[in-house]
Amino acid sequence: MRKEFAKGIIDNFSVYPKQVFITxxxxxxxxxxxxxxxxxxxxxxxxxxxxxxxxxxxxxxxxFIPWVYSISPFVTLRPYEQLRNDVCLHNLPVKVVGxxxxxxxxxxxxxxxxxxxxxxxxILPNMKVLVPFVxxxxxxxxxxxxxxxxxxxxxxxxxxxINEQIPPFAAWRKIKSGTGAVVIGAGPVLGxxxxxxxxxxxxxEIWVVSIFPVEEIPAELIxxxxxxxxxxxxxxxxxxxxxxxxVAPFLLxxxxxxxxxxxLFSKGYPSGxxxxxxxxxxxxxxxxxxxLNSIQDLLN
Amino acid sequence: xxxVLELPSIVKSVKKRFLKMYFNAKAGHxxxxxxCAEILTFLKFSWMNENDELVLSKGHAAAVLYSVWAxxxxxxxxxxxxxxxxxxxxxxxxxxNKIKGIPFATGSLGxxxxxxxxxxxxxxxxxxxxxxxxxxxxxxxxEGSTWEAVLxxxxxxxxxxxxxxxxxKLQGFGYTESIMPLEPLNEKLLAFGFDVMRINGxxxxxxxxxKNACENCKKPTVIIADTTKGNGWEGMQDKLxxxxxxxxxxxxxxxxxxxxx
Numbered sequence: 001m002r003k004e005f006a007k008g009i010i011d012n013f014s015v016y017p018k019q020v021f022i023t024x025x026x027x028x029x030x031x032x033x034x035x036x037x038x039x040x041x042x043x044x045x046x047x048x049x050x051x052x053x054x055x056x057x058x059x060x061x062x063x064f065i066p067w068v069y070s071i072s073p074f075v076t077l078r079p080y081e082q083l084r085n086d087v088c089l090h091n092l093p094v095k096v097v098g099x100x101x102x103x104x105x106x107x108x109x110x111x112x113x114x115x116x117x118x119x120x121x122x123i124l125p126n127m128k129v130l131v132p133f134v135x136x137x138x139x140x141x142x143x144x145x146x147x148x149x150x151x152x153x154x155x156x157x158x159x160x161x162i163n164e165q166i167p168p169f170a171a172w173r174k175i176k177s178g179t180g181a182v183v184i185g186a187g188p189v190l191g192x193x194x195x196x197x198x199x200x201x202x203x204x205e206i207w208v209v210s211i212f213p214v215e216e217i218p219a220e221l222i223x224x225x226x227x228x229x230x231x232x233x234x235x236x237x238x239x240x241x242x243x244x245x246x247v248a249p250f251l252l253x254x255x256x257x258x259x260x261x262x263x264l265f266s267k268g269y270p271s272g273x274x275x276x277x278x279x280x281x282x283x284x285x286x287x288x289x290x291x292l293n294s295i296q297d298l299l300n
Numbered sequence: 301x302x303x304v305l306e307l308p309s310i311v312k313s314v315k316k317r318f319l320k321m322y323f324n325a326k327a328g329h330x331x332x333x334x335x336c337a338e339i340l341t342f343l344k345f346s347w348m349n350e351n352d353e354l355v356l357s358k359g360h361a362a363a364v365l366y367s368v369w370a371x372x373x374x375x376x377x378x379x380x381x382x383x384x385x386x387x388x389x390x391x392x393x394x395x396x397n398k399i400k401g402i403p404f405a406t407g408s409l410g411x412x413x414x415x416x417x418x419x420x421x422x423x424x425x426x427x428x429x430x431x432x433x434x435x436x437x438x439x440x441x442x443e444g445s446t447w448e449a450v451l452x453x454x455x456x457x458x459x460x461x462x463x464x465x466x467x468x469k470l471q472g473f474g475y476t477e478s479i480m481p482l483e484p485l486n487e488k489l490l491a492f493g494f495d496v497m498r499i500n501g502x503x504x505x506x507x508x509x510x511k512n513a514c515e516n517c518k519k520p521t522v523i524i525a526d527t528t529k530g531n532g533w534e535g536m537q538d539k540l541x542x543x544x545x546x547x548x549x550x551x552x553x554x555x556x557x558x559x560x561x
Contacts, residue, residue, distance in 0.1 A: 020425070040425065041425065043421075043456070045452060046448075046451065046452065046455065048448035048451060048452060050410075050414070050444070050445040050448055051414040051417070051445060051448035051449045051451075051452050054411055054414030054415055054417075054418060054445070054449075055414055055415075055417050055418035055421060055452065056418065057404070057415065057418060058403075058404075058414075058415050058416075058417070058418020058419045058421070058422060059418050059421065059422050059425075061403060061404070061418070061419070061422075062418075062419065062422030062423075062426070063422075064422060064425070081408060082411065082414075082445070085405065085408055085411060086404065086411055086414075086415060089396050089405060090396055090397060090404065090405070
């Protein structure tokens with residue numbers, strides 16, 4: 001989604017000229033054109049993310065719309081107190097962009113992964129977390145953020161490729177209908193369902209959550225859960241603080257308790273070994289045979 | 301803009317107000333406010349223009365900030381009387397956006413210089429002629445984020461930013477030079493590309509001189525203001541205790557009496 005992101009930023013610059021783009025020394029082969037277009041409103045703040053985030057807070061206070069960009073953990077967890085104190089407590093429109101949430105940086109290793117970002121960011125006061133699913137979501141998410149005068153975090157990853165017609169970017173979207181079970185997911189990891197045998201895939205009703213905190217749950221989804229009584233959540237994120245914990249209270253409040261409720265999430269580094277993003281997803285049961293087994297278990 | 305000769309009487313009034321605030325609240329951080337009372341008084345009454353901004357990074361000295369702002373008529377005396385009480389805007393560290401002239405909540409050390417850098421950068425982008433002032437403690441120079449800000453300010457050539465270090469040489473649990481030695485601080489900051497000036501931070505004449513010198517500053521500026529923590533608090537100044545302990549009645553009365561002279 002990096003290329004889509006750069007294009008989206010450039011396309012929207014003339015419409016929202018108060019944007020300032022600040023990178024924490026990232027952007028090689030991705031942000032060169034953003035730098036050209038933004039000119040003096042593009043700043044490389046160096047490898048100094050705490051300062052970068054606080055500077056952005058002040059720019060937002062002064063009426064600018066600052067983007068701060070880095071690899072996901074370096075722009076969320078490293079400057080976490082700066083985000084809380086200077087951005088979120090003051091409810092300022094700083095737009096945080098983390099490249100490669102989950103295992104997105106693959107073989108780069110655990111320091112570059114971020115399986116805690118959604119949980120960490122969604123509990124910050126006034127913060128909205130945006131998790132695009134497909135590539136067309138990116139520009140729509142950018143426009144959503146530019147129109148939302150509060151703190152936001154955008155989690156970029158490799159986009160999912162799916163066949164279905166996707167509704168425009170929104171907090172909740174129904175991807176397809178099915179009567180066997182409901183799958184609720186966040187982010188491109190949901191695209192792994194496409195690798196399932198078609199007869200299984202067709203049984204699934206699939207919903208994607210793209211904005212956190214979750215503030216409501218669609219009535220249509222509640223009805224589907226009441227009908228089939230089987231729910232699976234899937235997220236490339238820690239089992240703590242992510243999608244499942246955000247959605248489950250709404251099922252409970254709506255008395256939509258499934259008889260089978262399976263949660264798939266990032267399990268960290270069970271073997272202590274490293275690989276690409278798909279490899280880590282498989283090790284966490286988010287892809288491949290383990291995913292198939294979970295879905296079969298759900299449907300049985 | 302007040303004449304420098306008027307400042308001694310203004311700072312006395314500022315001190316009397318915040319000492320009363322601390323005494324009524326039975327609160328600590330008195331030493332921190334006494335340390336930078338002249339700094340904030342000079343900035344507000346002899347240096348800052350109306351649109352200039354001040355970030356008090358050492359948020360634990362909020363009482364002196366509130367008192368200076370009250371002296372300037374920005375905070376009412378009724379509001380001052382709510383200090384430390386339930387339902388106040390005047391918390392022990394500056395609050396979020398509730399008071400004109402206090403742009404940011406501070407209190408976690410090492411944020412203020414970056415906040416000031418962002419304001420100074422905004423001024424440059426807007427091409428306005430504001431000055432941005434930032435008062436930090438010396439202890440918070442321990443924070444890595446302060447040095448991130450130093451590098452950034454130099455990189456962006458933010459010569460509209462004036463950083464004042466309240467160099468009282470005491471931090472949370474001892475003397476700065478025995479915990480994380482800062483000296484030679486002048487040389488360090490010179491090496492980072494700042495114009496460095498060092499003054500007696502309780503002396504308004506010194507401040508007037510650096511203000512004049514700053515008229516021609518081409519580089520980012522730092523003023524190391526040598527101060528005494530708890531300045532004027534007999535028996536307590538330059539002691540760690542003056543950071544934490546409230547005043548007893550006799551200490552309070554003695555200080556108030558001294559300020560009448």
